[in-house]
Amino acid sequence: xxxxxxxxxxxxxxxxxxxxxxxxxxxxxxxxxxxxxxxxxxxxxxxxxxxxxxxxxxxxxxxxxxxxxxxxxxxxxxxxxxxxxxxxxxxxxxxxxxxxxxxxxxxxxxxxxxxxxxxxxxxxxxxxxxxxxxxxxxxxxxxxxxxxxxxxxxxxxxxxxxxxxxxxxxxxxxxxxxxxxxxxxxxxxxxxxxxxxxxxxxxxxxxxxxxxxxxxxxxxxxxxxxxxxxxxxxxxxxxxxxxxxxxxxxxxxxxxxxxxxxxxxxxxxxxxxxxxxxxxxxxxxxxxxxxxxxxxxxxxxxxxxxxxxxxxxxxxxxxxxxxxxxxxxxxxxxxxxxxxxxxxxxxxxxxxxxxxxxxxxxxxxxxxxxxxxxxxxxxxxxxxxxxxxxxxxxxxxxxxxxxxxxxxxxx
Numbered sequence: 001x002x003x004x005x006x007x008x009x010x011x012x013x014x015x016x017x018x019x020x021x022x023x024x025x026x027x028x029x030x031x032x033x034x035x036x037x038x039x040x041x042x043x044x045x046x047x048x049x050x051x052x053x054x055x056x057x058x059x060x061x062x063x064x065x066x067x068x069x070x071x072x073x074x075x076x077x078x079x080x081x082x083x084x085x086x087x088x089x090x091x092x093x094x095x096x097x098x099x100x101x102x103x104x105x106x107x108x109x110x111x112x113x114x115x116x117x118x119x120x121x122x123x124x125x126x127x128x129x130x131x132x133x134x135x136x137x138x139x140x141x142x143x144x145x146x147x148x149x150x151x152x153x154x155x156x157x158x159x160x161x162x163x164x165x166x167x168x169x170x171x172x173x174x175x176x177x178x179x180x181x182x183x184x185x186x187x188x189x190x191x192x193x194x195x196x197x198x199x200x201x202x203x204x205x206x207x208x209x210x211x212x213x214x215x216x217x218x219x220x221x222x223x224x225x226x227x228x229x230x231x232x233x234x235x236x237x238x239x240x241x242x243x244x245x246x247x248x249x250x251x252x253x254x255x256x257x258x259x260x261x262x263x264x265x266x267x268x269x270x271x272x273x274x275x276x277x278x279x280x281x282x283x284x285x286x287x288x289x290x291x292x293x294x295x296x297x298x299x300x301x302x303x304x305x306x307x308x309x310x311x312x313x314x315x316x317x318x319x320x321x322x323x324x325x326x327x328x329x330x331x332x333x334x335x336x337x338x339x340x341x342x343x344x345x346x347x348x349x350x351x352x353x354x355x356x357x358x359x360x361x362x363x364x365x366x367x368x369x370x371x372x373x374x375x376x377x378x379x380x381x382x383x384x385x386x387x388x389x390x391x392x393x394x395x396x397x398x399x400x401x402x403x404x405x406x407x408x409x410x411x
Contacts, residue, residue: 051142055317061092062318064123068097072338081334085325091318102130113139118312122319128304129214131171132164132392140170141309147320150327154346158378163229163392171306172323173344178387179215179301181294182264182274192271195223195296199246207251208260208272213405214390215301222299228391233400240404247408255409276375277341284369295386302387342376349377
Protein backbone atom coordinates (compact mmCIF):
# COMPACT_ATOMS: atom_id res chain seq x y z
CA UNK A 1 0.00 0.00 0.00
CA UNK A 2 1.24 3.49 -0.86
CA UNK A 3 1.80 5.89 2.00
CA UNK A 4 -1.03 8.37 2.57
CA UNK A 5 1.16 11.46 2.20
CA UNK A 6 2.42 10.20 -1.15
CA UNK A 7 -1.19 9.53 -2.10
CA UNK A 8 -2.17 13.14 -1.34
CA UNK A 9 0.84 14.48 -3.21
CA UNK A 10 0.11 12.38 -6.30
CA UNK A 11 -3.51 13.55 -6.30
CA UNK A 12 -2.70 17.27 -6.43
CA UNK A 13 -4.31 19.11 -9.34
CA UNK A 14 -2.22 18.99 -12.50
CA UNK A 15 -0.81 22.40 -13.45
CA UNK A 16 0.34 23.81 -16.78
CA UNK A 17 3.92 23.14 -15.71
CA UNK A 18 4.93 21.16 -18.78
CA UNK A 19 2.81 22.61 -21.59
CA UNK A 20 5.34 25.29 -22.50
CA UNK A 21 8.44 23.52 -21.29
CA UNK A 22 7.66 20.24 -22.97
CA UNK A 23 10.11 18.17 -20.91
CA UNK A 24 7.54 17.15 -18.39
CA UNK A 25 8.88 16.28 -14.99
CA UNK A 26 5.54 15.73 -13.22
CA UNK A 27 5.13 12.98 -10.67
CA UNK A 28 3.79 9.58 -11.66
CA UNK A 29 0.07 9.35 -11.01
CA UNK A 30 -1.32 6.98 -8.41
CA UNK A 31 -2.61 4.39 -10.85
CA UNK A 32 0.59 4.51 -12.88
CA UNK A 33 2.81 4.13 -9.84
CA UNK A 34 0.63 1.33 -8.47
CA UNK A 35 0.82 -0.48 -11.82
CA UNK A 36 4.56 -0.04 -11.94
CA UNK A 37 4.98 -1.33 -8.39
CA UNK A 38 2.88 -4.35 -9.29
CA UNK A 39 4.93 -5.00 -12.43
CA UNK A 40 8.17 -4.78 -10.46
CA UNK A 41 6.87 -6.82 -7.59
CA UNK A 42 7.28 -10.20 -9.22
CA UNK A 43 10.01 -12.60 -8.17
CA UNK A 44 11.55 -12.37 -11.63
CA UNK A 45 11.97 -8.80 -12.91
CA UNK A 46 11.69 -8.36 -16.66
CA UNK A 47 14.08 -5.58 -17.65
CA UNK A 48 14.04 -4.59 -21.29
CA UNK A 49 16.62 -6.57 -23.26
CA UNK A 50 18.61 -5.68 -26.36
CA UNK A 51 17.19 -5.62 -29.89
CA UNK A 52 15.82 -8.97 -30.96
CA UNK A 53 15.72 -9.96 -34.62
CA UNK A 54 15.42 -7.76 -37.66
CA UNK A 55 13.07 -4.81 -37.96
CA UNK A 56 10.04 -5.30 -40.22
CA UNK A 57 9.57 -3.45 -43.50
CA UNK A 58 8.53 0.19 -43.48
CA UNK A 59 4.78 0.27 -42.82
CA UNK A 60 4.14 3.76 -44.17
CA UNK A 61 2.38 4.88 -41.00
CA UNK A 62 3.45 6.16 -37.61
CA UNK A 63 1.72 7.42 -34.46
CA UNK A 64 3.58 9.93 -32.27
CA UNK A 65 2.51 11.25 -28.87
CA UNK A 66 4.33 14.49 -28.10
CA UNK A 67 4.16 17.57 -25.87
CA UNK A 68 2.49 20.77 -27.14
CA UNK A 69 4.65 23.40 -28.80
CA UNK A 70 7.59 21.03 -29.19
CA UNK A 71 8.15 21.05 -32.96
CA UNK A 72 8.53 23.80 -35.54
CA UNK A 73 5.40 25.38 -36.97
CA UNK A 74 4.51 27.68 -39.83
CA UNK A 75 1.47 29.68 -40.82
CA UNK A 76 -1.63 27.68 -41.47
CA UNK A 77 -0.73 25.11 -38.84
CA UNK A 78 1.95 23.47 -40.97
CA UNK A 79 4.86 21.60 -39.37
CA UNK A 80 7.59 21.94 -42.02
CA UNK A 81 10.09 19.37 -40.75
CA UNK A 82 7.36 16.80 -40.11
CA UNK A 83 5.82 17.31 -43.53
CA UNK A 84 9.25 17.00 -45.14
CA UNK A 85 9.74 13.66 -43.35
CA UNK A 86 6.40 12.37 -44.64
CA UNK A 87 7.34 13.36 -48.18
CA UNK A 88 10.84 11.89 -47.96
CA UNK A 89 9.75 8.44 -46.78
CA UNK A 90 6.11 8.22 -47.83
CA UNK A 91 5.07 7.75 -44.19
CA UNK A 92 1.77 9.09 -42.94
CA UNK A 93 2.41 10.46 -39.44
CA UNK A 94 -0.37 10.78 -36.91
CA UNK A 95 1.37 13.40 -34.74
CA UNK A 96 -0.66 14.35 -31.70
CA UNK A 97 0.14 16.75 -28.86
CA UNK A 98 -1.32 14.42 -26.26
CA UNK A 99 1.19 14.66 -23.41
CA UNK A 100 0.42 17.44 -20.95
CA UNK A 101 2.35 15.93 -18.08
CA UNK A 102 3.98 12.62 -17.27
CA UNK A 103 1.53 11.49 -14.63
CA UNK A 104 -1.60 11.71 -16.77
CA UNK A 105 -0.13 10.18 -19.88
CA UNK A 106 1.81 7.42 -18.18
CA UNK A 107 -1.24 6.54 -16.10
CA UNK A 108 -3.15 5.95 -19.33
CA UNK A 109 -0.44 3.63 -20.68
CA UNK A 110 0.50 1.66 -17.58
CA UNK A 111 -2.47 -0.76 -17.50
CA UNK A 112 -2.02 -1.54 -21.20
CA UNK A 113 1.72 -2.07 -20.88
CA UNK A 114 1.24 -4.22 -17.79
CA UNK A 115 -1.05 -6.49 -19.83
CA UNK A 116 1.57 -6.79 -22.58
CA UNK A 117 -0.58 -5.07 -25.20
CA UNK A 118 0.16 -2.44 -27.84
CA UNK A 119 -0.55 1.09 -26.55
CA UNK A 120 -1.45 2.37 -30.02
CA UNK A 121 1.59 4.66 -30.04
CA UNK A 122 4.79 4.00 -31.98
CA UNK A 123 6.74 6.84 -30.36
CA UNK A 124 6.21 8.69 -27.10
CA UNK A 125 8.17 11.43 -25.35
CA UNK A 126 8.12 10.81 -21.62
CA UNK A 127 10.85 12.27 -19.44
CA UNK A 128 14.33 10.89 -18.94
CA UNK A 129 13.71 9.49 -15.46
CA UNK A 130 10.45 7.86 -16.63
CA UNK A 131 12.42 6.07 -19.34
CA UNK A 132 14.49 4.49 -16.58
CA UNK A 133 11.34 3.22 -14.86
CA UNK A 134 9.88 1.89 -18.12
CA UNK A 135 13.14 0.20 -19.06
CA UNK A 136 13.27 -1.65 -15.75
CA UNK A 137 9.68 -2.82 -16.17
CA UNK A 138 10.30 -4.04 -19.75
CA UNK A 139 7.86 -1.49 -21.15
CA UNK A 140 10.09 0.12 -23.78
CA UNK A 141 11.66 -1.40 -26.89
CA UNK A 142 15.40 -1.61 -27.38
CA UNK A 143 16.66 0.41 -30.35
CA UNK A 144 18.59 -0.82 -33.40
CA UNK A 145 21.65 1.48 -33.60
CA UNK A 146 22.39 0.47 -37.21
CA UNK A 147 19.07 2.02 -38.21
CA UNK A 148 20.03 5.36 -36.60
CA UNK A 149 23.12 6.54 -38.55
CA UNK A 150 22.49 10.27 -38.06
CA UNK A 151 21.92 9.73 -34.35
CA UNK A 152 25.17 7.80 -34.10
CA UNK A 153 27.06 10.55 -35.93
CA UNK A 154 25.42 13.66 -34.47
CA UNK A 155 24.34 12.90 -30.89
CA UNK A 156 26.27 15.38 -28.78
CA UNK A 157 28.66 14.01 -26.20
CA UNK A 158 26.67 15.59 -23.38
CA UNK A 159 23.76 13.24 -24.09
CA UNK A 160 25.57 9.97 -24.68
CA UNK A 161 25.36 7.08 -22.22
CA UNK A 162 23.00 8.72 -19.70
CA UNK A 163 22.26 7.10 -16.31
CA UNK A 164 18.57 6.72 -17.14
CA UNK A 165 19.37 4.77 -20.33
CA UNK A 166 22.95 3.43 -20.48
CA UNK A 167 24.33 3.42 -23.98
CA UNK A 168 21.20 5.23 -25.27
CA UNK A 169 19.90 1.72 -25.84
CA UNK A 170 16.19 2.50 -25.50
CA UNK A 171 15.72 6.19 -26.25
CA UNK A 172 16.91 9.12 -28.36
CA UNK A 173 17.00 12.63 -26.87
CA UNK A 174 14.54 15.05 -28.46
CA UNK A 175 15.22 18.29 -26.58
CA UNK A 176 16.86 19.21 -23.28
CA UNK A 177 17.31 22.01 -20.78
CA UNK A 178 18.73 23.07 -17.44
CA UNK A 179 17.09 23.43 -14.04
CA UNK A 180 18.61 26.32 -12.12
CA UNK A 181 17.60 29.70 -10.72
CA UNK A 182 15.92 32.72 -12.29
CA UNK A 183 15.76 36.05 -10.52
CA UNK A 184 15.08 39.72 -11.07
CA UNK A 185 17.99 41.76 -9.65
CA UNK A 186 15.85 44.91 -9.64
CA UNK A 187 13.66 43.16 -7.06
CA UNK A 188 16.17 41.18 -5.00
CA UNK A 189 18.65 44.04 -4.61
CA UNK A 190 21.54 41.59 -4.63
CA UNK A 191 23.14 39.09 -6.97
CA UNK A 192 22.09 35.47 -6.65
CA UNK A 193 24.70 32.86 -7.42
CA UNK A 194 24.05 29.95 -5.08
CA UNK A 195 21.02 27.74 -4.57
CA UNK A 196 21.48 28.44 -0.87
CA UNK A 197 20.65 32.08 -1.63
CA UNK A 198 17.03 30.97 -1.90
CA UNK A 199 17.14 30.54 1.88
CA UNK A 200 18.20 34.21 2.41
CA UNK A 201 15.84 36.04 4.78
CA UNK A 202 15.98 39.12 2.53
CA UNK A 203 13.81 37.15 0.10
CA UNK A 204 11.15 36.38 2.69
CA UNK A 205 7.83 35.42 1.07
CA UNK A 206 9.22 36.03 -2.42
CA UNK A 207 10.89 32.73 -3.40
CA UNK A 208 9.32 30.25 -5.78
CA UNK A 209 10.13 26.56 -5.33
CA UNK A 210 9.00 23.77 -7.64
CA UNK A 211 6.45 21.06 -7.04
CA UNK A 212 8.66 18.84 -9.23
CA UNK A 213 10.26 16.41 -6.81
CA UNK A 214 13.04 15.26 -9.14
CA UNK A 215 14.23 18.85 -9.63
CA UNK A 216 13.72 20.32 -6.17
CA UNK A 217 15.25 17.46 -4.21
CA UNK A 218 18.14 17.13 -6.68
CA UNK A 219 19.19 20.78 -6.42
CA UNK A 220 18.92 20.64 -2.64
CA UNK A 221 21.14 17.55 -2.61
CA UNK A 222 23.74 19.44 -4.65
CA UNK A 223 23.54 22.29 -2.14
CA UNK A 224 24.43 19.74 0.56
CA UNK A 225 27.39 18.51 -1.49
CA UNK A 226 25.70 15.26 -2.55
CA UNK A 227 25.59 14.04 -6.14
CA UNK A 228 21.95 13.16 -6.93
CA UNK A 229 23.03 10.01 -8.80
CA UNK A 230 24.67 8.72 -5.60
CA UNK A 231 22.05 9.89 -3.09
CA UNK A 232 20.78 7.49 -0.43
CA UNK A 233 17.39 7.65 1.32
CA UNK A 234 19.13 9.25 4.31
CA UNK A 235 20.57 11.94 2.01
CA UNK A 236 17.08 12.62 0.69
CA UNK A 237 15.77 12.99 4.23
CA UNK A 238 18.49 15.56 4.94
CA UNK A 239 17.51 17.45 1.78
CA UNK A 240 13.82 17.49 2.66
CA UNK A 241 14.63 18.66 6.18
CA UNK A 242 16.52 21.58 4.62
CA UNK A 243 13.52 22.35 2.43
CA UNK A 244 11.26 22.28 5.48
CA UNK A 245 13.53 24.83 7.19
CA UNK A 246 13.13 27.17 4.22
CA UNK A 247 9.37 26.70 4.24
CA UNK A 248 9.02 27.20 8.00
CA UNK A 249 11.12 30.37 7.88
CA UNK A 250 8.55 31.96 5.58
CA UNK A 251 10.98 32.32 2.69
CA UNK A 252 8.83 30.40 0.20
CA UNK A 253 5.95 32.25 -1.38
CA UNK A 254 4.61 29.14 -3.10
CA UNK A 255 5.47 25.73 -4.52
CA UNK A 256 4.79 26.13 -8.21
CA UNK A 257 4.52 24.25 -11.46
CA UNK A 258 4.90 25.85 -14.88
CA UNK A 259 3.21 28.95 -13.48
CA UNK A 260 6.47 29.80 -11.67
CA UNK A 261 7.47 31.90 -14.69
CA UNK A 262 4.25 33.90 -14.56
CA UNK A 263 4.90 34.67 -10.89
CA UNK A 264 8.41 35.87 -11.75
CA UNK A 265 7.30 38.04 -14.64
CA UNK A 266 4.53 39.55 -12.52
CA UNK A 267 7.00 40.36 -9.73
CA UNK A 268 5.22 38.21 -7.16
CA UNK A 269 8.36 36.15 -6.73
CA UNK A 270 11.77 37.74 -6.97
CA UNK A 271 13.79 34.54 -7.28
CA UNK A 272 12.72 31.05 -8.22
CA UNK A 273 13.82 27.64 -9.33
CA UNK A 274 13.53 27.78 -13.10
CA UNK A 275 13.89 25.93 -16.38
CA UNK A 276 16.29 27.46 -18.85
CA UNK A 277 14.02 27.52 -21.92
CA UNK A 278 11.33 29.52 -20.12
CA UNK A 279 13.76 32.17 -18.97
CA UNK A 280 15.40 32.39 -22.38
CA UNK A 281 12.04 33.06 -24.00
CA UNK A 282 10.81 35.66 -21.51
CA UNK A 283 14.14 37.48 -21.29
CA UNK A 284 14.65 37.87 -25.02
CA UNK A 285 11.19 37.55 -26.53
CA UNK A 286 8.63 37.77 -23.74
CA UNK A 287 9.07 41.29 -22.40
CA UNK A 288 11.00 40.50 -19.20
CA UNK A 289 14.56 41.69 -20.01
CA UNK A 290 15.58 42.03 -16.35
CA UNK A 291 15.32 38.29 -15.70
CA UNK A 292 18.58 36.44 -15.22
CA UNK A 293 19.13 32.69 -15.35
CA UNK A 294 21.85 31.21 -13.15
CA UNK A 295 23.37 27.77 -12.93
CA UNK A 296 23.92 27.69 -9.15
CA UNK A 297 27.48 27.44 -7.89
CA UNK A 298 26.49 24.17 -6.24
CA UNK A 299 25.38 22.87 -9.65
CA UNK A 300 22.38 22.71 -11.97
CA UNK A 301 20.45 19.76 -13.37
CA UNK A 302 20.62 18.75 -17.03
CA UNK A 303 17.29 17.22 -18.08
CA UNK A 304 16.27 15.50 -21.29
CA UNK A 305 13.02 14.70 -23.06
CA UNK A 306 13.77 11.51 -25.01
CA UNK A 307 11.78 9.72 -27.69
CA UNK A 308 11.08 6.09 -26.93
CA UNK A 309 9.23 3.19 -28.58
CA UNK A 310 6.74 1.61 -26.14
CA UNK A 311 6.68 -2.17 -25.91
CA UNK A 312 4.66 -3.96 -28.62
CA UNK A 313 4.57 -0.89 -30.90
CA UNK A 314 3.37 -1.88 -34.37
CA UNK A 315 5.61 0.32 -36.55
CA UNK A 316 9.13 0.30 -35.06
CA UNK A 317 10.92 0.74 -38.38
CA UNK A 318 9.00 3.90 -39.19
CA UNK A 319 9.77 5.10 -35.64
CA UNK A 320 13.51 4.61 -36.22
CA UNK A 321 13.32 6.61 -39.45
CA UNK A 322 11.53 9.44 -37.61
CA UNK A 323 14.12 9.61 -34.84
CA UNK A 324 17.00 9.57 -37.29
CA UNK A 325 15.44 12.25 -39.52
CA UNK A 326 15.52 14.80 -36.73
CA UNK A 327 19.23 14.21 -36.18
CA UNK A 328 20.05 15.78 -39.52
CA UNK A 329 21.42 19.22 -38.48
CA UNK A 330 19.54 21.03 -41.24
CA UNK A 331 16.31 19.58 -39.84
CA UNK A 332 17.16 19.94 -36.14
CA UNK A 333 18.05 23.62 -36.53
CA UNK A 334 14.49 24.37 -37.65
CA UNK A 335 13.14 22.76 -34.50
CA UNK A 336 15.60 24.61 -32.26
CA UNK A 337 14.80 27.93 -33.94
CA UNK A 338 11.14 27.47 -33.06
CA UNK A 339 11.04 25.70 -29.68
CA UNK A 340 14.07 27.49 -28.12
CA UNK A 341 15.23 24.52 -26.09
CA UNK A 342 18.63 22.86 -25.87
CA UNK A 343 19.39 20.73 -28.91
CA UNK A 344 21.10 17.33 -28.61
CA UNK A 345 22.22 17.49 -32.27
CA UNK A 346 25.77 18.33 -33.29
CA UNK A 347 26.05 20.87 -36.14
CA UNK A 348 23.01 22.95 -35.17
CA UNK A 349 25.11 25.63 -33.49
CA UNK A 350 27.17 26.17 -36.66
CA UNK A 351 23.98 26.54 -38.69
CA UNK A 352 22.62 29.04 -36.17
CA UNK A 353 25.81 31.06 -36.47
CA UNK A 354 25.36 30.97 -40.23
CA UNK A 355 21.83 32.37 -39.79
CA UNK A 356 23.31 35.23 -37.77
CA UNK A 357 25.86 36.02 -40.51
CA UNK A 358 23.19 35.98 -43.22
CA UNK A 359 20.72 38.19 -41.31
CA UNK A 360 20.67 41.93 -40.74
CA UNK A 361 19.84 44.34 -37.96
CA UNK A 362 17.75 43.06 -35.08
CA UNK A 363 17.33 39.65 -36.67
CA UNK A 364 21.10 39.22 -36.85
CA UNK A 365 21.49 40.20 -33.20
CA UNK A 366 18.74 37.78 -32.24
CA UNK A 367 20.43 34.87 -34.00
CA UNK A 368 23.78 35.87 -32.53
CA UNK A 369 22.19 35.57 -29.10
CA UNK A 370 20.73 32.17 -29.96
CA UNK A 371 23.93 30.88 -31.51
CA UNK A 372 26.06 31.55 -28.43
CA UNK A 373 23.54 30.76 -25.74
CA UNK A 374 24.55 28.03 -23.26
CA UNK A 375 20.81 27.49 -22.76
CA UNK A 376 20.55 26.12 -26.31
CA UNK A 377 23.95 24.52 -26.85
CA UNK A 378 25.38 22.36 -24.08
CA UNK A 379 29.06 21.90 -23.28
CA UNK A 380 30.81 18.71 -24.34
CA UNK A 381 31.17 17.67 -20.72
CA UNK A 382 28.17 18.76 -18.64
CA UNK A 383 30.00 18.20 -15.35
CA UNK A 384 32.68 20.69 -16.40
CA UNK A 385 29.86 23.21 -16.74
CA UNK A 386 28.51 22.12 -13.35
CA UNK A 387 25.47 20.38 -14.87
CA UNK A 388 24.52 17.11 -13.22
CA UNK A 389 22.46 14.04 -14.16
CA UNK A 390 19.43 12.80 -12.26
CA UNK A 391 19.28 9.74 -10.07
CA UNK A 392 18.23 6.58 -11.86
CA UNK A 393 14.94 5.63 -10.23
CA UNK A 394 13.33 2.30 -9.71
CA UNK A 395 9.88 2.19 -8.16
CA UNK A 396 11.17 1.71 -4.61
CA UNK A 397 13.63 4.59 -4.87
CA UNK A 398 11.08 6.90 -6.42
CA UNK A 399 8.67 6.25 -3.57
CA UNK A 400 11.43 6.75 -0.98
CA UNK A 401 12.14 10.20 -2.45
CA UNK A 402 8.52 11.18 -3.02
CA UNK A 403 7.15 10.54 0.46
CA UNK A 404 9.31 13.01 2.46
CA UNK A 405 9.05 15.60 -0.32
CA UNK A 406 5.29 15.28 -0.22
CA UNK A 407 5.44 15.99 3.51
CA UNK A 408 7.22 19.29 2.77
CA UNK A 409 4.99 20.71 0.07
CA UNK A 410 1.72 19.50 1.56
CA UNK A 411 2.32 20.89 5.05
